[in-house]
Amino acid sequence: MVLKQKIEDGINDFLDGENLNRALEFIAYLKNNRASIQWTNTNTWKAVKKGVLICYINEYRHDTA
Secondary structure, eight states: OOOOOOHHHHHHHHOOHHHHHHHHHHHHHHHHTTOEEEEEETTEEEEEETTEEEEEEEOOOOOOO
16 A cells, blocks of 8 residues: 655655755745645656646656666
């Protein structure tokens, strides 16, 4: 069973440092501009404003090893 996670919680678990700050600022920008951020799938959210999709935000870790 997959639990719907708030994007801020997911980002805090996935990023740190400057990348975390930038991601949280982007999320705040979307919310301040009345975009709704909705969980869609494991590690994936979408930002929607007035029924129009703005973007998808997906946590993906690419291992270089």
